[in-house]
Amino acid sequence: MPEVVLAEAYRHHRQQVNLALRRPGMYGRDEAGPRLLMEALAVVDNRLADWTAECDGLRSRGAFTATGVAGAFVALVPEQVRQTAAAAVYAQIAHRLGWLDLDHALPAESYHRLAAEVQDWTGQDRTLAEVVDAFGPPSLWIGGSNRLYPKSLCYTTATGEDLVCFHLDGAAIPQQGEQEQHSVDGEPALLAVGHRPGRFLDSFSFTPQGRRRQPADEPCDSTPPRI
Numbered sequence: 001m002p003e004v005v006l007a008e009a010y011r012h013h014r015q016q017v018n019l020a021l022r023r024p025g026m027y028g029r030d031e032a033g034p035r036l037l038m039e040a041l042a043v044v045d046n047r048l049a050d051w052t053a054e055c056d057g058l059r060s061r062g063a064f065t066a067t068g069v070a071g072a073f074v075a076l077v078p079e080q081v082r083q084t085a086a087a088a089v090y091a092q093i094a095h096r097l098g099w100l101d102l103d104h105a106l107p108a109e110s111y112h113r114l115a116a117e118v119q120d121w122t123g124q125d126r127t128l129a130e131v132v133d134a135f136g137p138p139s140l141w142i143g144g145s146n147r148l149y150p151k152s153l154c155y156t157t158a159t160g161e162d163l164v165c166f167h168l169d170g171a172a173i174p175q176q177g178e179q180e181q182h183s184v185d186g187e188p189a190l191l192a193v194g195h196r197p198g199r200f201l202d203s204f205s206f207t208p209q210g211r212r213r214q215p216a217d218e219p220c221d222s223t224p225p226r227i
Contacts, residue, residue, distance in 0.1 A: 063200040105158035127187035
């Protein structure tokens with residue numbers, strides 16, 4: 001394949017991956033769109049072995065189940081939050097493989113301050129406005145800007161550090177029978193922050209509201225699938 005054609009194919013696939021990670025809902029109701037686009041980019045970029053290794057890493061951490069990455073969130077966050085949360089996991093892979101185009105890269109000092117503070121910071125309920133006020137504009141905003149819909153805000157540096165991902169529910173009107181509000185003062189509510197390496201279920205810190213709203217009656221499906 002001529003180099004100019006290969007370069008154009010790489011540019012196109014990379015652009016599509018970045019769009020899909022930011023707005024996963026526009027590529028279907030599950031995570032198949034972003035995942036397939038990333039695998040295609042891996043082929044074009046001659047990184048298929050690296051992509052396969054990353055997928056194996058998801059399985060070994062318990063971050064990929066028979067229903068995908070979203071399935072690993074079943075016991076952690078409400079259903080409506082799982083698509084953007086799953087996109088954040090794929091964004092982590094894209095960042096490690098050098099494919100993620102950041103909107104805003106944190107200076108190393110700011111990133112390390114965030115990483116050091118975030119566990120204690122989630123000790124009380126937080127809103128979207130408080131996340132941005134505390135840590136600035138995110139490196140990657142997943143989901144739309146409409147406050148009624150879930151979103152994930154991810155922070156990292158330009159040099160490949162792991163993403164710290166804030167998972168928020170939208171400021172939605174509670175469904176019939178729900179006792180807990182989805183928002184605080186009409187703002188999207190922070191539920192969980194993914195910021196630790198290691199076993200997937202142990203990699204999050206939760207706000208009080210995030211713990212209250214964990215779907216405890218839906219155990220995580222740990223069936224080892226093939227990606």
